[in-house]
Amino acid sequence: MIEVDGVTKAYGSGKTRFLALDNVTVTIRKNEFFTLLGPSGCGKTTLLRVIAGFVDPTSGTVTMDGADLLKLPPYARPVNTVFQSYALFPHLTVRQNIAFGLEMLGKPRAEITQTVDEMMALVQMTKMADRQTGQISGGQQQRVALARALAPKPKVLLLDEPLSALDFKLRKDMQIELKRLQTETGITFIFVTHDQEEALTMSDRIAVMSAGAIRQIGSPRDIYDHPAERFVADFIGDTNFLPAEILSEADGVVQVRLGSGAEIAARPVEGAGRGAVTLAVRPEHATLGPEAGALLPGTLRNIVYFGTDTHYHVALDGGDSFVVRAQNQPDRASAVAEGDRVGITFPPGVGQVLRD
Amino acid sequence: MASSSGFDVRRQFGFTTIALACFVMLYLPVVLLVVYSFNAGTSVAIWEGFSLRWYRSAWENVQVQEATVRSLVLAFWASLISTSVAVMAALATTRTRPFKGYSAIFAMINQPLMVPEIVTAVALLIVFAAVKVWTGYTGLGYLVLAHSAFCIPFAYLPIRARLQGMDLSLEQAASDLYARPWQVFRRITLPQLWPGILAGAMLAFVISLDDVVITEFVKSAGQDTLPTYMLGQLRRVVTPEVNAISTVLLAISVTMVIAFFFVSRMRK
Ligand SMILES: Nc1ncnc2c1ncn2[C@@H]1O[C@H](COP(=O)(O)OP(=O)(O)OP(=O)(O)O)[C@@H](O)[C@H]1O
Ligand SMILES: [Mg+2]
Numbered sequence: 001m002i003e004v005d006g007v008t009k010a011y012g013s014g015k016t017r018f019l020a021l022d023n024v025t026v027t028i029r030k031n032e033f034f035t036l037l038g039p040s041g042c043g044k045t046t047l048l049r050v051i052a053g054f055v056d057p058t059s060g061t062v063t064m065d066g067a068d069l070l071k072l073p074p075y076a077r078p079v080n081t082v083f084q085s086y087a088l089f090p091h092l093t094v095r096q097n098i099a100f101g102l103e104m105l106g107k108p109r110a111e112i113t114q115t116v117d118e119m120m121a122l123v124q125m126t127k128m129a130d131r132q133t134g135q136i137s138g139g140q141q142q143r144v145a146l147a148r149a150l151a152p153k154p155k156v157l158l159l160d161e162p163l164s165a166l167d168f169k170l171r172k173d174m175q176i177e178l179k180r181l182q183t184e185t186g187i188t189f190i191f192v193t194h195d196q197e198e199a200l201t202m203s204d205r206i207a208v209m210s211a212g213a214i215r216q217i218g219s220p221r222d223i224y225d226h227p228a229e230r231f232v233a234d235f236i237g238d239t240n241f242l243p244a245e246i247l248s249e250a251d252g253v254v255q256v257r258l259g260s261g262a263e264i265a266a267r268p269v270e271g272a273g274r275g276a277v278t279l280a281v282r283p284e285h286a287t288l289g290p291e292a293g294a295l296l297p298g299t300l301r302n303i304v305y306f307g308t309d310t311h312y313h314v315a316l317d318g319g320d321s322f323v324v325r326a327q328n329q330p331d332r333a334s335a336v337a338e339g340d341r342v343g344i345t346f347p348p349g350v351g352q353v354l355r356d
Numbered sequence: 357m358a359s360s361s362g363f364d365v366r367r368q369f370g371f372t373t374i375a376l377a378c379f380v381m382l383y384l385p386v387v388l389l390v391v392y393s394f395n396a397g398t399s400v401a402i403w404e405g406f407s408l409r410w411y412r413s414a415w416e417n418v419q420v421q422e423a424t425v426r427s428l429v430l431a432f433w434a435s436l437i438s439t440s441v442a443v444m445a446a447l448a449t450t451r452t453r454p455f456k457g458y459s460a461i462f463a464m465i466n467q468p469l470m471v472p473e474i475v476t477a478v479a480l481l482i483v484f485a486a487v488k489v490w491t492g493y494t495g496l497g498y499l500v501l502a503h504s505a506f507c508i509p510f511a512y513l514p515i516r517a518r519l520q521g522m523d524l525s526l527e528q529a530a531s532d533l534y535a536r537p538w539q540v541f542r543r544i545t546l547p548q549l550w551p552g553i554l555a556g557a558m559l560a561f562v563i564s565l566d567d568v569v570i571t572e573f574v575k576s577a578g579q580d581t582l583p584t585y586m587l588g589q590l591r592r593v594v595t596p597e598v599n600a601i602s603t604v605l606l607a608i609s610v611t612m613v614i615a616f617f618f619v620s621r622m623r624k
Contacts (some may be wrong), residue, residue, distance in 0.1 A: 052528075054532075073531070074534055075532070075534045075536055076534075077491060079532070080532060083525055083529060085523075087523065087526050087528065087529035089530070090526075090616050091528070091547045100543075102532055104530075148533070149533075152533065211428075218578075344559060
């Protein structure tokens with residue numbers, strides 16, 4: 001539905017030239033909950049602003065249903081934005097803020113009133129309808145910004161960290177509410193966050209960004225289980241990185257040799273080099289056991305109890321370290337102690353070869 | 357901070373004396389002027405008791421009446437025109453992409469602040485003289501035009517400051533919500549800009565009310581404003597009537613400037 005093709009945005013020139021977006025290509029599908037995830041300053045907001053029309057890309061194209069979006073001024077794009085800074089109109093009340101888009105579209109009075117009432121109920125702001133926006137809290141402002149952008153029922157809603165100012169409970173509620181809204185209205189959501197958990201729980205697909213470029217696009221499960229690069233594996237969840245050597249590749253499976261000399265099947269990735277590579281293994285995908293017969297022998301350094309699970313920090317014999325995460329059972333203390341010799345095992349196909 | 361490093365300009369030798377001298381130089385003449393406007397005698401130097409006779413005399417003086425009305429009409433039109441132009445100029449210099457020649461345009465808008473007033477006055481005199489011969493028109497229009505022109509930077513600066521202080525994302529949010537540029541201006545920019553506009557207009561009003569040099573050069577016969585009337589009077593006999601008029605002008609200016617400060621500090 002929205003096709004971003006080769007979009008680059010450069011700020012400054014000469015020595016201070018800086019790429020806020022670096023050749024970004026991504027297709028966002030209709031009715032999709034699409035998330036841009038990445039650390040602060042990686043260009044998430046810039047990409048949203050290109051789509052909304054506030055930033056002209058240095059090069060590249062953006063089309064919606066085949067039509068060139070870049071030719072249209074912001075007011076002609078069927079896209080609404082929930083701004084990171086809310087950008088509520090300070091001289092208008094909550095109700096007037098939410099009604100603004102509908103008024104600009106020239107909707108009849110009765111329809112405006114009805115839609116605005118629905119929106120205020122949706123974000124639980126009905127009681128504060130006639131307050132000035134300076135007289136409500138940050139979280140309430142965020143909800144008004146959301147209602148204001150939703151009210152004109154755009155084809156695409158751009159949300160720039162819309163939940164970041166909410167407390168934990170309201171945030172969870174709004175996450176569910178947003179997801180429900182998106183499925184019910186069929187509006188395509190492009191959602192920006194730097195909270196990986198929020199991205200994993202809400203999205204249909206996630207694009208992980210870093211330094212102005214998209215590193216990987218995929219479903220939450222794809223991204224989590226099969227990160228393609230060290231950056232993605234590191235940014236989302238905890239990961240162990242192991243040096244490995246590719247021995248052979250066939251039918252989408254590679255055989256690798258680990259530092260300990262053990263050999264195991266792993267997932268390959270497009271574009272990985274031959275020979276020495278890095279293998280990513282999630283802590284909860286590995287198990288701790290006796291040294292004998294394990295893939296990776298080592299010494300147990302630390303046991304950290306987390307309530308739901310326990311983390312075992314192991315110093316591998318090769319010098320690397322490895323964390324194993326095990327689900328806790330009631331009233332069963334762990335059978336190992338710090339300083340014990342232990343072995344780490346994980347099933348074939350669990351390790352993911354990384355690109356870098 | 358200055359004081360924590362042991363340096364405080366207020367404790368430097370002679371600071372207080374210099375400061376006091378400056379204040380005395382600035383305000384003593386004004387205070388004397390105001391005091392002698394209430395003098396009962398005809399001297400501007402010898403106090404002969406309190407009286408409002410010079411205020412009454414000024415009030416009843418037909419020439420003063422005419423000059424006052426002319427000054428106010430002139431200041432009204434000059435501030436209206438210069439403020440309208442200043443709003444457009446401020447929008448053009450803050451709400452457009454950076455363009456080539458931006459600094460040049462900025463300097464040109466503020467030109468009246470930098471070019472010696474007497475030069476502008478002479479230039480206007482020459483041009484208007486030619487236009488007068490050509491059209492035969494001798495009305496107040498020349499003064500209105502001249503005042504509007506030199507008031508523009510005074511109206512422009514507070515308006516521009518206000519525009520620069522405004523959150524650009526509000527206007528973006530409005531256009532994101534389908535508002536056309538004109539609607540964005542009407543519904544979002546203008547409601548937040550009006551304290552700046554008011555401040556600019558008041559400043560322009562005071563500046564116009566106050567002007568001598570350009571007015572003196574541009575005015576036709578019988579087009580005295582209050583300041584040029586006073587200047588003319590000073591060449592003859594000086595009576596406290598001039599003090600009385602000055603005091604009233606001073607009162608108007610001070611009121612406007614105080615109002616200007618309040619308005620320009622107003623929040624959304
Ligand atoms: N107008 C500008 N001029 C120069 N650099 C800019 C401009 N706008 C953004 N940048 C830079 O572009 C980069 C990307 O900014 P952007 O706002 O897209 O980050 P972000 O991913 O949204 O970060 P955050 O999570 O902190 O909101 C940043 O390094 C920022 O400093
Ligand atoms: Mg951002």
